[in-house]
Amino acid sequence: MKFVVTTSIALVMITIIAVDARTPQSRGQRRNASPAPPHTEESTETLPPGNIAHGRYIAEHVAMCIECHSRRDPQGNIIESEAFLGGPIPVAPPGADWANRAPRNRGLPGYTDEQALRLLTEGAIGRDGKQLRLPMPRFRMTTQDAADVIAFLRSLQ
Numbered sequence: 317m318k319f320v321v322t323t324s325i326a327l328v329m330i331t332i333i334a335v336d337a338r339t340p341q342s343r344g345q346r347r348n349a350s351p352a353p354p355h356t357e358e359s360t361e362t363l364p365p366g367n368i369a370h371g372r373y374i375a376e377h378v379a380m381c382i383e384c385h386s387r388r389d390p391q392g393n394i395i396e397s398e399a400f401l402g403g404p405i406p407v408a409p410p411g412a413d414w415a416n417r418a419p420r421n422r423g424l425p426g427y428t429d430e431q432a433l434r435l436l437t438e439g440a441i442g443r444d445g446k447q448l449r450l451p452m453p454r455f456r457m458t459t460q461d462a463a464d465v466i467a468f469l470r471s472l473q
């Protein structure tokens with residue numbers, strides 16, 4: 317049964333790593349091809365109104381926040397009532413400094429709207445300004461997608 321849990325989280329990670337793999341290098345290449353807009357604009361951006369239903373769709377099916385940030389039962393199924401309340405990360409590559417736990421993100425406690433927006437649009441920068449450890453994915457969502465996810469997580473009680 318531990319195997320089931322490990323396998324499901326491993327699958328999420330493979331997907332995320334596939335998405336993540338293109339970030340550092342191809343971003344650099346793209347920047348060479350056409351210069352990126354100045355960074356300062358993004359950080360001062362304010363949060364537009366979010367669409368909760370679309371945010372749920374992203375958090376549960378696209379960015380898969382729920383897969384890491386929730387506890388599972390012995391069969392490996394996410395415990396509904398504990399969704400987004402945090403969960404253990406059972407696998408880590410040997411020697412890597414990976415977090416062994418994904419903390420609660422229901423409601424995004426401790427994060428202002430601006431910090432949450434930065435987290436989801438600028439590659440997993442935590443509220444203290446430091447990049448979070450893997451396997452937290454380095455999301456670079458659009459401002460609107462980030463606003464939708466934030467609205468959804470804030471809507472959960």
Ligand code: HEC
Pocket residue numbers: 328329332374375379380381382383384385405415416417418419420421424426427435442443447448449450451452453455465
């Ligand atoms: C592959 C697993 C995984 C996925 C998917 C994932 N996270 Fe995380 N997340 C983590 C881990 C692990 C940490 C802890 C990182 C650390 O301790 O440095 C974390 C940390 C966080 C934090 C920081 C909480 C704090 O107390 O500072 C927030 C907020 C967060 N994640 C939100 C999200 C959101 C929103 C999504 C989906 C859009 C998401 N995460 C998807 C694994 C994941």
